[in-house]
Amino acid sequence: MTLARQLRALPSWVLPLTLGVLLVGAPWLGVSSDTRRLLLLTCILALLASGLNLSFGYAGELALGQVAMYATGAYLAGYLAMHWVNDLVLLLLVAAAAALAVGLVSGIPGLRLGGWSLAMTSFFLVLLVPQLLDLLEHYTGGAVGMVGIPRARLLGAELSSLDMYVVVTVVTVGWFAVMRNLITSRHGVAFQVLRESPILASSLGISVYRMKLTAYAISAIPAGIAGALFAFVDKYLAPHSFGFTLAVTVLAASILGGARSVYGPLVGAAVMQYGPLRSTEFEQYAQVVYGAFLILAGTLVANGLAGLANRAVARLSARWRPAPDTAAPPEATPVGPEPGRPALPTLSGARLAVTDVRKRFGGLQALRGVTLTAEPGQITALIGPNGSGKTTLLNVICGYYRIDSGTIHLGDTDITGRGTHDVARAGIARTFQTPLFPEHVTVREAVAAGAYASRYVGMPAAILRLPRYRRAAAADRAEVDNVLRLVGAAGLADATAASLPLGTRRLLEVARALVARPRVLLLDEVASGLDEDEIERLADLIRAIRAAGTTVILVEHNFRLVLDLADVIHVLAQGELIASGTASEIENHPRVLSEYLGVRQEVRP
Amino acid sequence: MTPIWSGLSIGAVYALIALGYNVVFIAYTTFNFAHAQLTMFAIFVTYWGLVVAELPVALIFVVAAVGVGLIALVEEFVAIRPVRGAHAHLVTTLGMATLLDGTTRLIWGDQALKVPAVGSGATFTLLGGRISVPEVVLILSVVGITVAMTVYSRRSLTGLALLAMAEDREAALLRGINVRRLALGAFVFTGVLAGLTGPLVGPKTFAVSTLAAALALKGFVALAIGGFGSLPGALLGGFVVGLVESLTGRWLGSQLPTVMVFVVLLLILMLKPTGLFGTTRERMV
Numbered sequence: 001m002t003l004a005r006q007l008r009a010l011p012s013w014v015l016p017l018t019l020g021v022l023l024v025g026a027p028w029l030g031v032s033s034d035t036r037r038l039l040l041l042t043c044i045l046a047l048l049a050s051g052l053n054l055s056f057g058y059a060g061e062l063a064l065g066q067v068a069m070y071a072t073g074a075y076l077a078g079y080l081a082m083h084w085v086n087d088l089v090l091l092l093l094v095a096a097a098a099a100l101a102v103g104l105v106s107g108i109p110g111l112r113l114g115g116w117s118l119a120m121t122s123f124f125l126v127l128l129v130p131q132l133l134d135l136l137e138h139y140t141g142g143a144v145g146m147v148g149i150p151r152a153r154l155l156g157a158e159l160s161s162l163d164m165y166v167v168v169t170v171v172t173v174g175w176f177a178v179m180r181n182l183i184t185s186r187h188g189v190a191f192q193v194l195r196e197s198p199i200l201a202s203s204l205g206i207s208v209y210r211m212k213l214t215a216y217a218i219s220a221i222p223a224g225i226a227g228a229l230f231a232f233v234d235k236y237l238a239p240h241s242f243g244f245t246l247a248v249t250v251l252a253a254s255i256l257g258g259a260r261s262v263y264g265p266l267v268g269a270a271v272m273q274y275g276p277l278r279s280t281e282f283e284q285y286a287q288v289v290y291g292a293f294l295i296l297a298g299t300l301v302a303n304g305l306a307g308l309a310n311r312a313v314a315r316l317s318a319r320w321r322p323a324p325d326t327a328a329p330p331e332a333t334p335v336g337p338e339p340g341r342p343a344l345p346t347l348s349g350a351r352l353a354v355t356d357v358r359k360r361f362g363g364l365q366a367l368r369g370v371t372l373t374a375e376p377g378q379i380t381a382l383i384g385p386n387g388s389g390k391t392t393l394l395n396v397i398c399g400y401y402r403i404d405s406g407t408i409h410l411g412d413t414d415i416t417g418r419g420t421h422d423v424a425r426a427g428i429a430r431t432f433q434t435p436l437f438p439e440h441v442t443v444r445e446a447v448a449a450g451a452y453a454s455r456y457v458g459m460p461a462a463i464l465r466l467p468r469y470r471r472a473a474a475a476d477r478a479e480v481d482n483v484l485r486l487v488g489a490a491g492l493a494d495a496t497a498a499s500l501p502l503g504t505r506r507l508l509e510v511a512r513a514l515v516a517r518p519r520v521l522l523l524d525e526v527a528s529g530l531d532e533d534e535i536e537r538l539a540d541l542i543r544a545i546r547a548a549g550t551t552v553i554l555v556e557h558n559f560r561l562v563l564d565l566a567d568v569i570h571v572l573a574q575g576e577l578i579a580s581g582t583a584s585e586i587e588n589h590p591r592v593l594s595e596y597l598g599v600r601q602e603v604r605p
Numbered sequence: 606m607t608p609i610w611s612g613l614s615i616g617a618v619y620a621l622i623a624l625g626y627n628v629v630f631i632a633y634t635t636f637n638f639a640h641a642q643l644t645m646f647a648i649f650v651t652y653w654g655l656v657v658a659e660l661p662v663a664l665i666f667v668v669a670a671v672g673v674g675l676i677a678l679v680e681e682f683v684a685i686r687p688v689r690g691a692h693a694h695l696v697t698t699l700g701m702a703t704l705l706d707g708t709t710r711l712i713w714g715d716q717a718l719k720v721p722a723v724g725s726g727a728t729f730t731l732l733g734g735r736i737s738v739p740e741v742v743l744i745l746s747v748v749g750i751t752v753a754m755t756v757y758s759r760r761s762l763t764g765l766a767l768l769a770m771a772e773d774r775e776a777a778l779l780r781g782i783n784v785r786r787l788a789l790g791a792f793v794f795t796g797v798l799a800g801l802t803g804p805l806v807g808p809k810t811f812a813v814s815t816l817a818a819a820l821a822l823k824g825f826v827a828l829a830i831g832g833f834g835s836l837p838g839a840l841l842g843g844f845v846v847g848l849v850e851s852l853t854g855r856w857l858g859s860q861l862p863t864v865m866v867f868v869v870l871l872l873i874l875m876l877k878p879t880g881l882f883g884t885t886r887e888r889m890v
Binding site for chain 2: 056060061062106108109110112113116117119120121123124125127128131132134135244248251255284285286287288289290291292293294295296297298299
């Protein structure tokens with residue numbers, strides 16, 4: 001038990017690194033040359049599958065193009081080594097760059113339409129590989145294959161096959177370290193947000209298109225490198241090594257190991273290489289087996305072997321230490337502001353001005369020339385019957401809908417017609433009627449995602465764990481702790497966000513929006529479904545946010561809460577503003593009474 | 606003129622595949638990777654019926670329609686129904702496609718098999734180009750099928766229910782539409798359609814186990830050109846792809862057609878990603 005606890009206390013990179021060192025050192029541990037070759041092929045397949053994991057498992061785009069990038073890397077490295085320059089470092093760089101170019105060229109159009117077009121474009125690309133190789137027969141050797149690739153040289157020294165093994169394994173370990181650093185950074189959470197809810201991602205300032213393209217393009221790099229390495233392993237390249245079967249093999253390895261995992265591809269690739277790929281008879285039945293496997297894995301297995309392993313570890317550690325720190329159910333933790341609540345940092349609000357905005361959906365005129373302004377340090381409430389255009393107006397402000405006419409200004413900046421992620425970056429944060437939280441993400445990660453775009457740290461910094469990244473991560477941690485204390489959810493930092501009760505999730509959405517340090521905060525029916533106590537706490541929180549200086553826009557059905565909080569109230573009905581004014585003016589406004597409230601008891605019980 | 610006729614007739618095949626994609630798209634807002642495999646299977650069944658078993662023509666149509674319809678039924682139950690989400694479906698239907706490819710290869714091998722025409726196979730000159738009777742029948746049938754399906758989807762209650770379902774599944778459910786059964790019906794229909802048209806397509810494409818992959822891609826390009834969910838768009842897109850392919854082959858050399866089709870796909874996605882008849886639906890929060 002003590003041993004187990006000590007094991008759990010080790011940093012998460014210790015075990016993989018140890019295994020990596022063992023992998024590199026395998027030849028000196030008495031591994032036969034057959035096994036060595038299998039390990040080598042496993043590494044190459046794992047590199048391919050790992051790239052697929054990034055684009056499919058994390059960014060949510062099924063892209064089979066890795067094979068095309070792999071072929072590009074392989075043939076380019078082979079050709080250059082034969083005719084131009086034979087230096088492995090240089091060739092690996094060239095192969096990675098060329099693969100990246102292939103990824104961009106096929107990814108840019110493929111991602112334009114969304115949905116399945118990247119899958120199909122990349123699938124098409126894979127089927128083109130043999131034809132293109134044939135077309136470039138002069139360089140590639142066509143159907144005969146590329147013969148006569150020399151041994152690779154590294155800094156002038158020729159590499160023996162043992163050296164080559166070491167190079168391949170070291171590169172593989174290096175790539176998995178890159179992948180691990182990327183996925184465990186805030187970018188990893190951003191990918192998960194992207195996969196599960198593009199709507200949420202863009203409201204956090206993430207450009208869905210660019211982020212998916214980035215994932216797909218990065219996934220090209222290991223594929224290109226794997227290709228270059230493969231060229232020197234057999235010193236012979238033939239078109240049939242780069243066919244559709246390989247694409248399916250990579251997909252199978254990825255799904256088997258766990259598409260949403262860092263190390264899964266290594267396990268998946270090892271199983272594939274040790275199992276089916278070793279038997280020569282397998283080729284005949286390969287398609288049938290892969291097909292059946294994909295159907296089975298797609299319907300039954302959640303996140304492959306990595307998912308199974310994670311669940312097993314979670315269960316074991318729960319058994320080993322039924323300690324109070326994990327066993328306390330989330331419900332038992334008091335949610336709500338604690339005494340001595342931390343202060344919000346000063347937020348510089350900006351004036352939001354909506355001028356004569358019109359929006360029509362087919363035959364429905366949802367907004368008929370709405371004009372309103374919201375001032376910093378004030379709460380501007382937007383009320384109206386269902387279907388009056390409140391949420392449409394919010395969506396228009398956020399850039400989810402393109403307006404037919406009118407303008408929207410944030411401070412002095414015209415944000416009319418800008419994309420959602422652009423609007424978010426300009427400083428508008430929001431909550432949703434149905435709180436959006438990706439599955440499997442902790443409260444801390446989910447809330448920290450609010451800072452992803454507003455205080456962006458690039459992927460290279462995250463991968464290399466530069467001081468800049470470490471500083472940002474520490475600052476994030478402090479700020480998230482602070483905001484969580486503010487909304488009274490400090491005890492829940494490590495709980496899974498999506499599993500919490502509705503009221504808590506609403507408060508967490510506010511927390512996430514606050515972490516972005518918004519200039520304008522849009523709250524969409526943030527009180528609905530909350531009980532009296534929770535509403536009381538929420539009201540306190542909103543007042544604190546107003547005091548911090550942000551412009552708050554509150555869309556709400558709870559009339560009493562609105563009267564209580566709002567400095568200015570606008571009433572919408574059928575897409576038009578019918579009244580604007582302070583709480584007391586609105587409360588007694590005849591049109592509001594007749595068109596919106598109708599039932600008087602709601603106001604004066 | 607001959608390349609144009611030949612482009613139109615192979616284009617009709619792509620249009621058929623795109624129509625199949627579209628029906629599944631309307632019914633499930635998802636993509637059935639394996640639809641081209643259904644058509645390929647129907648072609649092999651035709652070959653078997655005509656050459657091996659020597660069945661009467663009418664029976665071949667029945668066998669192909671029932672057989673492929675059953676495969677579609679099985680696919681719906683194992684690959685579509687148990688999973689949710691378009692990307693999950695991509696994996697399972699890709700699995701189904703691979704499974705069918707492999708099965709076809711195990712049964713019929715790798716060689717291209719010539720499929721005789723079900724009726725007359727004669728060729729004649731039309732407007733200065735050579736065209737065969739099966740090609741004419743193929744083009745006319747596909748145009749007819751598209752028109753019939755378009756009219757049906759706009760006029761009949763079932764068609765309207767399908768469109769309602771594509772628009773908003775839950776609202777359709779609340780209107781008393783049996784969404785599951787209707788969707789299943791649509792899915793099986795794509796199988797039956799593939800089965801019925803297999804004997805028409807076979808003489809044009811031959812029966813070969815790599816056929817489906819090529820058809821799947823070009824059908825997808827046809828769909829991308831016409832726009833997701835548009836039946837006339839699928840027809841037009843199919844013809845465009847067929848013509849691009851056949852004219853490229855005629856004027857630029859035999860290695861380039863597929864590359865050219867890929868270029869067309871990239872261009873369409875860059876310039877008009879919604880296709881010619883597609884519409885963008887605004888996102889809801």
